[in-house]
Amino acid sequence: MSILTVKHVRKVYTTRFSSQQTVALEDVSFTVQAGEFVAIMGESGSGKTTLLNILSTLDRPSAGEVWLGERSLTSIPERELARFRHEQLGFVFQDFNLLDNFSVRDNILLPLVLAGTPEHRLEPALLPIAEDLGIAAQLGKFPYELSGGQQQRVAVARALITQPRLILADEPTGALDSRATGQLLEAFSHINAAGQTIVMVTHSVSAASAAGRVLFIRDGRVFHDLYRGAQSRAAFQEAVMHSLTLLGREGLHAD
Template structure:
């Protein structure tokens, strides 16, 4: 069943100096089914971050529509956007976006505090998430006291605690070493198996190879996509690598 429908999205920016128009996205359409795990890949400047910002309701398209469970996120009033994000979306960023003056626990609670959730309810939600992510023993510590991998787990807990329909991840392994990256990707796979829908922007072939589908963005368009099907992780990795090589050298065909 479709959770997210992206229909004919176009984004045009006007440069500050000279007033030139730059098309960042052109006629982008795809759907995300409930429970899918999708990676979005593309070279720098391809439009993938612009696309993620539109899906996160951080930016609006020049044309087109984005529907979450059949409801338009493009037409949400400015005063209601923050509440919409809290109630529907979870975010995981490359640089964690944790507040250094808050403990790990308070960073996780933040979206619930903003939603004025009862403290007992917050504690009830946090306990199973912290146990699953292996961060129960660091909840009272501050971001500067924990490792990068632990920071990212705290960020994931913050994303999960609102019970989001969709997790949007922007280069989540970008600031992690290989061991922490592997742990994070295994965690994402586990969450997806439990039913969580995940959409991840990444440059990493290793990260993308964990997904069930990979969308390739080139020159602001969905140029190609790969479905995992019954491929192994190694086969998926090789298929993605081949596709990236073809895209960077001008080969391949738009799908």
């Protein structure tokens, strides 16, 4: 069953003081099935960040449609967007976006608290996620007391706490060393195996190879769509690298 449908999306930016236009997305169409883990790759300026912003409802397309299940994202009134994001989407950012004056527990629970969740339901929602992500022992600490990898897993826990239909991750391994990257990707794989749908923008071949499918964006269009299938992760990583030679390697790395 398709959970995310993108149909002929086009995005054009017009400069503020002239009529000059920049086409960020030309004609993007694809679907994501419920329970998929999809990585989006492309050179800098290819349009992948613009696409993620449109999927997250932070920006609107100039043309085309985006659907989450039966809901058209392009028709949601502006006044309802914040509530929609809170209830349907989970976000993981490169720079974690944690509040340093909040404990790990409070950072994770913040979305539920803002939604008015009864206090007796908070800990039962928190503990299984914290244990699955290996951060249960850090709940009483503050973000600045944690490693980068631990902070990113706290951010993942915060994204999961509302049980979103879709997790959107923007370069989630970009600020992590190789060990922390491996731990985070293992966590993503575990979360995905439990049924969570994930769409991740990344420059990293290693990160992309943890997904079950990679979409390659070039010049505002979907250039290639690569499925992992029964391949090992190592074999899939080689396939991703091969596809990147067709795109051009500028701005991409194998970390």
